[in-house]
Amino acid sequence: MILVPFFALLLGAFLAIFVLKVPAVPGAYGQYLAVASLAGLDTVFGGFRSGLEGKFNSLVFFTGFVSNTLIAFFLAWLGDKIYINLTFAVALVLGARIFTNLSLIRRFAITKIQDALERKRLKSLTQTQPVTATPEPNL
Numbered sequence: 001m002i003l004v005p006f007f008a009l010l011l012g013a014f015l016a017i018f019v020l021k022v023p024a025v026p027g028a029y030g031q032y033l034a035v036a037s038l039a040g041l042d043t044v045f046g047g048f049r050s051g052l053e054g055k056f057n058s059l060v061f062f063t064g065f066v067s068n069t070l071i072a073f074f075l076a077w078l079g080d081k082i083y084i085n086l087t088f089a090v091a092l093v094l095g096a097r098i099f100t101n102l103s104l105i106r107r108f109a110i111t112k113i114q115d116a117l118e119r120k121r122l123k124s125l126t127q128t129q130p131v132t133a134t135p136e137p138n139l
Contacts, residue, residue: 005044031087032076038094039072040065045101052108 025033043065050056072090079086 003048006048009041009044028080031080032073035072035076035087035090035094036069038091038098039068042094042097042101043068045098045105049101049105049108052105 024030043061046064047056047061050061072094075090076087079089
């Protein structure tokens with residue numbers, strides 16, 4: 001269930017690149033779209049991480065996706081209007097957040113795999129060693 005947004009993202013990228021042959025976005029609109037895409041990707045990885053932590057809330061995810069995308073788009077647009085390239089600042093912040101989320105997802109996955117391997121090892125140890133009962137002392 002939690003992998004649905006990730007697979008939808010991959011499917012959408014595949015369709016856009018190989019099937020639909022989407023034309024290039026001209027000029028400044030390309031920067032706006034790139035920043036908005038980074039914001040959406042950041043939200044997707046944040047939602048994936050919160051799902052792994054058991055804290056996922058679809059309302060928070062949806063509102064975060066929309067608001068992060070609009071804010072990133074607005075900052076890039078505002079930067080163009082005041083002649084300061086805020087696109088790089090937004091991309092830097094969102095890139096850092098994406099890498100943070102990915103590192104937390106990776107750590108969570110590694111910990112989960114290590115725990116499963118340890119449980120399997122302990123289970124095999126208890127099954128192979130015979131349980132010996134200690135005799136009760138006679139009083």
